Amino acid sequence: MAHTTAESHTRKTRRRRPRISKVTNAATALADFDRGLETYVLTFGQFSMMDAIMAILDKTGPADVALATWTAASADLRRSAELLHDKRFRSLRFIVDCSFPQRQPGYAQQLLQLFGPDAIRTTRTHAKFAVITNDDWNVVVRTSMNLNENPRLESLEVTDDEDFATWMLELVDTIFEEETPDFVTKSRPELTGMPGILPASQVSMGHGVQMGT
Structure with missing residues (x-):
């Protein structure tokens, strides 16, 4: 049966004042x-997004990195490979949308050649995030940005929170367990290994359809 419940994580953390980077x-x-x-x-x-990850690594030092993106460009893939070679990335895992190989076959092949199939999972996704962890830091990056640079209004939220990072890594691990390391067309992830939240109440709207509120 398809997994249809939403996933969420609630946490307490100290927040800096938001800012606009012009x-x-x-x-x-x-x-x-x-x-x-x-x-x-x-x-x-x-x-x-890659610039933000590098700025965070300047603070954290070498770290394990898992990231999700809808698309990526050649320059950012090369930068990722260099960071992995230089051991600023202690490890690196990618989650990309399953349409990426059809939209950008050259970049998809570059991704595969640079990192190998074991480091990549494709699924039906539009999420963009990164999880950057080592013995001292547990950073989650949530963003509207893809891995490549895009000159338009974008949002970026960076959080150091161990529980949150652990939850996000559980998400990454679950997708890596569910999906095969290939570039075939896939459905959205089931996330069967993660408990979902259920609606607090039910309301009916037309033709007997029920929706959570």
């Missing part, structure tokens, strides 16, 4: 991000 780079936008904090940034596309 001209600055990722390192400046995240300059005051620290342990136990959450920083929210709106950008006009001055930096990419």
